[in-house]
Amino acid sequence: MKAAGRKVTMLTAYDYTMARLVDQAGVDGILVGDSMSMVVQGHENTLAVTLDQMIYHAEMVGRAVQRALVVVDMPFPTNLLGPYKAIENAGRILKETGCEAVKLEGGAEQAEIIAALTSAGIPVMAHCGLCPQSVHQLGGYRVQRDAKQLMADACAAEKAGAFSVVLECIPAAVAQAVTDAIAIPTIGIGAGVGCDGQILVINDLLGITPAPLPRHVKTYADLARQIDDAVRRYCEDVRSGAFPTEAQTFT
Ligand code: KIV
Numbered sequence: 001m002k003a004a005g006r007k008v009t010m011l012t013a014y015d016y017t018m019a020r021l022v023d024q025a026g027v028d029g030i031l032v033g034d035s036m037s038m039v040v041q042g043h044e045n046t047l048a049v050t051l052d053q054m055i056y057h058a059e060m061v062g063r064a065v066q067r068a069l070v071v072v073d074m075p076f077p078t079n080l081l082g083p084y085k086a087i088e089n090a091g092r093i094l095k096e097t098g099c100e101a102v103k104l105e106g107g108a109e110q111a112e113i114i115a116a117l118t119s120a121g122i123p124v125m126a127h128c129g130l131c132p133q134s135v136h137q138l139g140g141y142r143v144q145r146d147a148k149q150l151m152a153d154a155c156a157a158e159k160a161g162a163f164s165v166v167l168e169c170i171p172a173a174v175a176q177a178v179t180d181a182i183a184i185p186t187i188g189i190g191a192g193v194g195c196d197g198q199i200l201v202i203n204d205l206l207g208i209t210p211a212p213l214p215r216h217v218k219t220y221a222d223l224a225r226q227i228d229d230a231v232r233r234y235c236e237d238v239r240s241g242a243f244p245t246e247a248q249t250f251t
Contacts, residue, residue: 001028001196002185008164008197010187011205014040014057018202019064027068029187031103031199032058034073034133039203046132049075051089055096062098070099071125076133079104083116090122103166105131107153111160118161126157128178129191130169141214143190147174154178154186166199167191169216190216 001008010029013019014036022030036057037049051074058072078089090102101123104110110126117124129144144150150170157165164185167175172192179186179194188195200217203209207219208227237243 002183008185008187010197010199012036012199012201012203013061013064014202016060016064019061019070022202023065023068028197029069029071029199030061030065032061032070032072032097032099033103033201034075035201037075039201039209045135047076047135051075051078051092055093058093058097058099069101070097071101071103072097072099074102074104076105079106079110079113083113086113087116087120087122090117090124091120094122101125101163103127105133106157107150107165108156111156114157114160114162124160124162125164125166125187126154126162127166127168128153128157128170129167132168141169143169143171145171145174147171147177150174151178151181154182158182158184167195169214190214 008029009027010031011022011027012031012033012035013022014032019030032054034046034049034054037043037046041049054072054075062070072093074090079086093099093102102117103125104113105127107126107128114124114126128150130141132141135141154165162184164187166187166189167178169190172194175186175188175191176194179196185196187197187199189199201209204213204217205220207222208224213219234243
C-alpha cells in the first residue's frame with residue numbers, strides 16, 4: 001500500500017462485537033491496543049493490563065475479524081525481559097489468539113528484541129515517539145520532539161525487521177521525514193497527514209471517551225449521547241409500563 005501511495009487505515013478494538021463492526025466497515029488493520037487498560041478497564045494508564053488479559057481480549061477480536069490484519073500490543077513489560085521471554089510472550093499471543101502480529105513500544109533500544117521476534121517468524125510493528133508505557137519516565141503524555149532520536153528509532157526498527165512503525169505524538173515535519181526515509185509504512189497518531197496511514201482509539205472516534213480528549217483525536221460520532229438517550233428512554237418506558245408491549249410479549 002505504501003508503494004502504491006494508498007493510505008493505511010487502522011483502529012483499535014477490544015471485543016468481538018466492535019471488532020466485527022470495524023472489520024465489516026473496511027478498516028485495513030485492527031490493533032488490540034494496551035489502551036484497553038484505560039478505555040476498557042478504567043485504569044489511569046496502560047501499565048496495568050496483563051498478558052493474560054490482552055490474550056483474552058485478542059482472542060475475541062481474532063474470532064470476529066474476517067479480513068483486516070490484527071495486531072496485538074505486547075503489554076508492559078512483556079517485551080523488556082530479554083529475547084527468550086519476548087519470544088515466549090509474543091508466541092503465546094499468536095498461538096492463543098489467532099492474531100497475526102504483535103506491536104511493541106520502542107525503536108533503537110528494542111532492536112535486539114524486534115530482530116529476535118522476526119527471526120522466530122513473529123511479525124512486529126514498532127511504536128516510536130510518545131510511548132505511553134514510559135509515562136512515568138517521560139513525566140506525562142507529551143509531544144516528542146527529538147527528531148534525530150525519532151529518525152534513529154524508526155530506522156533501527158526497520159533494520160531489525162519490523163514490518164511497520166506507529167509514530168505517536170511527534171511533529172508532522174519529523175513524521176514526514178521518517179516516512180520518506182524508511183520503506184516500511186508509518187502509521188500515525190498525532191503525527192500529521194504525511195504518515196502512510198493513521199490509527200485512532202475506537203472509543204475516541206465514536207465519542208464514548210469522557211472529555212478532555214487529546215488534540216490528535218477527531219470524533220466521528222456522539223455515541224455517548226445516543227447511549228444516554230436510549231437508556232433513559234428505556235427506563236422511562238419500563239417505569240411507565242410502555243415497555244414491553246404486545247409486540248414483545250409471548251402468548
Ligand atoms: O494501545 C493503543 O491503542 C495504541 C495506539 C494508540 C497506537 O498503541
